[in-house]
Amino acid sequence: MPRPFPPFEPDPQARRRRFQAIPVRLLIPNIVTLLALCAGLTGIRMAIEGRMELALGAIVIAAVLDGMDGRLARMLQGTSRFGAELDSLSDFVCFGVAPGIVLYMWGLDTLGSIGWIAALAFAICAALRLARFNVMLEDPNKPDFASNFFTGVPAPMGAICVLLPVYLELVGLPRLVASPAVAAVYCLAIALLMVSKLPAWSGKKLGARVPREAVLPLFVCVALFVAVLVTWPWAVLALLTIAYLALMPLSVMRYAQLEREYLRATAAGGTEEPLAGDAPTSSPVAVDLDEGRPDRLN
Template identity: 55%
Template sequence: MDTPFPPFEPNGPNQEARGPRLREIPVRLIIPNLITVLAICAGLTGIRLAFENRIELAVGMVLLAAFLDGIDGRVARLLKATSKFGGQMDSLADIVNFGVAPALVLYVYVLDQARSFGWIAALIYVIAAGLRLARFNVMAERDVKAAWQASYFVGVPAPAGAMLVLLPVYLGLLGVAPDRLVAFIASGYTVLIGFLLVSRLPVWSGKSEGSRVRRDLVLPLMLAVVLYVATLMSFTWETMAVTAVGYLLTLPFGARSWQKKYGDWPGVPARPDDSISPEGE
């Protein structure tokens, strides 16, 4: 039966060349896209809650959006449901959840007291997040990638940037009054995070080392995760503030590790012996 809606073609309209088109598609192909849509809904709801001055719930929704946006790709790979449609949806969700939503929540909470300076800071962060995501997509599409891309990001990744830029809100929820002075300081901090997003700073990703764990470290690692989650549930804003500050403190160590391994700054053309194929990642 025909409907007024176009058919869902996850990998584009050229699938006739592979064989007859099926009338139905597996549900597993839809699940990652539903997670992405829920992430967008959470991010936009966080903006609404911020305008209603329900800041705690607003930050919670933004963090939920970041979490959902971070797992949709992994769910797609787990279900073998990756598609071009899902990739485009994920890119659009990223700019909302990692750029627009945290910037507006921060602006409503404290940056508005800095007037135009606060708004300019929010704009800079959102544009920086968009540029960061665009650069990541371009680098991910390269046929031949530098060996260091398996272990390092170029610049702070957008999900981490969203977590970092909300640090003034965490501190405010812990009792720091969001007055005019704090607004100007927060504006400068927001611009700093924006520059970290688009910088060439090598940031350790944890991808290569995270795939395997030594047997004697499995139980301590599980206990550490349980302790972190329990602390996050009991002392949410203290834990988020410590996490953000701790992440910032690790950035120089990641850059120093890069210098010891590769010497050159990220972004220079890869030498032939520094390249790997996408299958090697």
């Protein structure tokens, strides 16, 4: 009599195929992303404990690591869909949740529910910004010049900018200059910039090729910048934030100029012609930083 429930013996070849070894180059970018996530979570802890300087430092470190993981993925050819999803989740925590909590613990809590609504709005806008970024990657009609611009302020830069009131207080300015009420309005303004359709220059194509004679001066400038940042971190971050926001109108005007040139070239020739100063790309979206893996300043 045959057994009603015969034992199941899986195909050993199928098992071997399922558990293939994963190349290390696929793991390194994801490890860097996890380190960024750890930095963001540590920033939340430092804010809850009242150690604002360490909280800000952790968020800045998370932003640096976020810029590294995608470039490592591109160099190592270690892109993956898993890495893309992990990066989006990490970005939401590091650049949506953590800055909102830091601001709330810094002074928005004195406003009661209004302060919490401002912090909540920033986190929600960061999530919407990241979701829109992922969806727009699938746009096949995106012109080449548009790949050098983000739609709205990217999430890491939004996180750095929204903490400007804390920088100003750490520099030594009295809280009257950046009061919690002003900080709440400013937080909402940055949140709206993140979900807006304003083109923000990404700088992806800047420095793709460096002249040989400029290599050593570049090294010196980078070393000096790091030294100044470490010596006067809050003053440098405050100046960078103000400069970035001040240059937004120039980014909008440059995008409008490139768009007009693109439309004229398309109308004249029927096909897109490369624009001056914009290197042609092989696809409408520069693939790789973090996802499958597009440049991920989100």
